[in-house]
Amino acid sequence: MGSFDLRSSRHYLIAAAVAAALSALIAFAYLRGLTARIAQSGRLVELVVAARDLGSGEVLDSSSLRLVPFPDRYLLPGTYTELSQVSGRRLSHPVRQGEPVLESALLQGGDEEMRDSLTPGFRAFPLPQEAVNFPFYRLPSQGRVDIVFVEGESAHLGLENVKVLGTTAAEGASRPWESASGSPSVSASCLILEVTPEEACLLAAALEGGRVELLLCPRAD
Numbered sequence: 001m002g003s004f005d006l007r008s009s010r011h012y013l014i015a016a017a018v019a020a021a022l023s024a025l026i027a028f029a030y031l032r033g034l035t036a037r038i039a040q041s042g043r044l045v046e047l048v049v050a051a052r053d054l055g056s057g058e059v060l061d062s063s064s065l066r067l068v069p070f071p072d073r074y075l076l077p078g079t080y081t082e083l084s085q086v087s088g089r090r091l092s093h094p095v096r097q098g099e100p101v102l103e104s105a106l107l108q109g110g111d112e113e114m115r116d117s118l119t120p121g122f123r124a125f126p127l128p129q130e131a132v133n134f135p136f137y138r139l140p141s142q143g144r145v146d147i148v149f150v151e152g153e154s155a156h157l158g159l160e161n162v163k164v165l166g167t168t169a170a171e172g173a174s175r176p177w178e179s180a181s182g183s184p185s186v187s188a189s190c191l192i193l194e195v196t197p198e199e200a201c202l203l204a205a206a207l208e209g210g211r212v213e214l215l216l217c218p219r220a221d
Contacts, residue, residue: 045075048066
């Protein structure tokens with residue numbers, strides 16, 4: 001009887017190991033098929049999502065975010081594809097685990113957030129959308145721009161590699177993702193730039209004496 005029980009136990013263990021291996025193979029095949037179907041839907045990019053349930057007012061960092069592959073053709077307006085684009089930003093409302101972190105979920109130009117994001121020795125300068133032709137909704141937060149000073153028929157590079165802190169909208173103005181027509185509303189927007197006090201004086205003088213234009217800097221600059 002003892003040898004029979006031993007053989008039964010061995011058979012049970014072997015059967016359990018085979019079942020576990022089959023389950024792993026089935027799961028692997030499913031994930032490969034799912035990845036293939038996603039890849040056929042478009043080029044995969046990395047999408048920033050919440051790594052856990054996040055609360056309103058929480059400051060985002062690497063522990064609260066993660067990247068997941070996602071077809072670029074299905075990206076929603078206001079999504080992010082790099083952790084650096086949202087790290088240090090503060091949430092305006094809760095975001096559930098696995099949900100994309102959208103621009104609409106981030107505080108836009110709040111005094112506390114702006115002070116926290118400023119580099120020591122720098123100042124926040126509001127540049128009105130009507131002062132430039134470059135659409136602000138095309139500028140990534142925490143990106144960088146060169147600023148061209150234009151006066152009459154002459155122009156020169158006034159400021160280089162200026163950090164973009166974010167955008168703000170006047171009270172009651174629609175955000176890009178809230179426009180009923182589907183096209184962003186930018187007439188009441190301001191671009192918040194990080195500049196030194198000296199650069200702020202140059203920029204203010206350029207706006208007073210003419211106009212300015214923005215050039216988006218490459219990510220590697």
